[in-house]
Amino acid sequence: MKKLDNKVVFITGGASGLGRAAALAAAEEGGQVVIADLPDSDYQATLDQLKAAGAEGFFMPLDVTDTANVQQAIAATVEKFGRLDVALNNAGIGEASVSFLDTSEASFQRVINVNLIGVFTCMKYELAQFVRQGGGVIVNMSSLAGLRGAPGLCGYAAAKHGVLGLTKTAALEFARHNVRVNALCPYYIDTPLLKHINPNQRQLLVASSPMKRLGRAEEVAKAFIHLASDDSSYTNGTQIVIDSGVTA
Ligand code: NAD
Numbered sequence: 001m002k003k004l005d006n007k008v009v010f011i012t013g014g015a016s017g018l019g020r021a022a023a024l025a026a027a028e029e030g031g032q033v034v035i036a037d038l039p040d041s042d043y044q045a046t047l048d049q050l051k052a053a054g055a056e057g058f059f060m061p062l063d064v065t066d067t068a069n070v071q072q073a074i075a076a077t078v079e080k081f082g083r084l085d086v087a088l089n090n091a092g093i094g095e096a097s098v099s100f101l102d103t104s105e106a107s108f109q110r111v112i113n114v115n116l117i118g119v120f121t122c123m124k125y126e127l128a129q130f131v132r133q134g135g136g137v138i139v140n141m142s143s144l145a146g147l148r149g150a151p152g153l154c155g156y157a158a159a160k161h162g163v164l165g166l167t168k169t170a171a172l173e174f175a176r177h178n179v180r181v182n183a184l185c186p187y188y189i190d191t192p193l194l195k196h197i198n199p200n201q202r203q204l205l206v207a208s209s210p211m212k213r214l215g216r217a218e219e220v221a222k223a224f225i226h227l228a229s230d231d232s233s234y235t236n237g238t239q240i241v242i243d244s245g246v247t248a
Contacts, residue, residue: 002028002029002030003029003030003225003228003229003230003231004026004029004030004031004085004086004225004228004229005029005030005031006030006031006032007026007030007031007032007085007086007228008031008032008034008077008081008082008083008084008085008086009023009026009031009032009033009034009085009086009087009088009228010034010036010060010074010077010084010086010087010088010126011023011026011033011034011035011036011087011088011090012036012037012062012064012087012088012089012090012091012118012122013036013037013090013091013092013141014033014034014035014036014037014043014046014057014088014090015035015037015038015041015042015043015045015046016037016041016042016046016191016192017189017191017192017193017217018090018141018186018189018191018217018220018221019035019037019046019088019090019091020045020046020049020217021216021217021218021220021221022088022090022220022221022224022225023035023046023050023057024046024049024050024053024221025218025221025222025224025225026086026224026225026228027050027053027055027057028053028055029225029229031085031086032056032058032081033050033055033057033058034057034058034059034060034077034081035047035057035058035059035060036059036060036061036062036073036077036091037059037060037061037062037091038061038062038063039061043059044059047059058080060073060076060077061073062091064089064091064114064118064119064121064122065113065114065117065118065121067121070118070121070122070125071125074122074125074126074129075125078129083129083133084126084129084130084133084136085136085137086136086137086138086139086228087122087123087126087136087137087138087139088139088140088141088224088228089118089119089122089123089126089138089139089140089141089163090140090141091114091118092114092115092118092141092193093110093111093114093115093193094156094193094194094196095107095111095153095155095156096196097152097153098152099151099152100154103154103155107155108154108155108158109155110155111155111156111159112155112158112159112162114159115156115159115160115163116158116159116162116163116166119140119162119163119166120166123138123140123166123170123181126138127170127174127179130174130177130178130179131174131177131179134177134178135177135178135179136178136179137179137180137181137227137228138167138170138179138180138181138182139181139182139183139184139224139227139228140163140164140166140167140181140182140183140184141163141183141184141186142160142161142163142164142167142183142184142185142239143156143160143185143186144185144186144187144241144243144246144247145157145160145161146160146161146163146164146183146185146239147161147164147185147239147241147247148247160185163183164183164185164239167181167182167183167237167239168181168237168238171236171237171238172237175236175237180227180232180233180235180236181236181237182227182232182235182236182237182238182239182240183238183239183240184220184223184224184227184239184240184242185239185240185241185242185243186215186220186242186243187209187215187242187243187244187246188205188209188214188215189214189215189216189217189219189220189242190214190215190216190217191217194214202214208246209243209244209245209246210244210245210246210248211244211245213244215242215243215244219242220242223240223242226240227240
């Protein structure tokens with residue numbers, strides 16, 4: 001018996017980085033994986049990797065900033081599989097590192113729209129489905145920037161703190177419906193999100209890690225499987241920090 005046998009696992013931002021690694025790990029644990037991502041994302045690469053691993057994945061076009069699209073994507077998933085068991089709300093964007101004073105309203109709003117309001121919207125329709133069917137699991141992708149300040153990234157940090165607020169509130173509201181809601185807080189992980197940082201900045205990030213390396217997407221995926229499965233059946237409203245010891 002695998003940890004996610006026959007579970008329907010809906011992963012936003014599943015076309016790249018942490019979402020892709022989570023999709024592969026979920027399929028390996030027997031899950032039926034839905035890759036929900038932008039139509040112009042690299043979702044085909046995730047589907048190909050799933051296929052190479054002997055699993056079948058399904059692509060669902062999704063822009064988390066479009067409420068009607070979110071509602072429709074979740075409804076279509078339920079229509080196809082009959083239910084939804086696990087949702088990983090992971091779609092997110094980075095933010096150019098500039099001081100608080102130089103952060104434009106437009107840039108702040110963009111990151112809040114995708115990284116916070118997008119998570120709220122997805123949770124709303126996922127939770128409604130979980131109540132209808134009698135249970136489910138949500139894992140939200142926050143960040144270490146959700147637990148402490150991130151100089152140069154005020155919008156990103158505000159969004160990721162907000163994701164933890166959504167996580168804890170939903171955990172308390174929906175525990176009586178057999179729903180668990182938890183979050184992941186990774187430090188810097190080597191994914192395409194870091195593509196805009198220069199080699200110098202990368203060196204600094206590596207040096208700031210007690211293990212002297214960036215994290216790997218697979219290392220976050222393992223924590224996701226823990227929170228998504230019954231391995232964490234009494235864990236609710238909290239987060240797993242994956243940071244090589246930065247906050248120790
Ligand atoms: P990534 O850029 O590799 O993947 C992000 C995915 O989100 C992409 O497939 C992209 O198409 C999708 N996406 C972006 N906007 C979307 C939208 N509006 N609707 C639907 N999908 C959208 O980045 P990643 O590193 O895998 O990041 C995934 C999540 O992990 C993000 O929420 C990020 O903030 C968080 N995170 C990343 C790190 C890191 O160091 N990589 C650390 C902590 C938290």
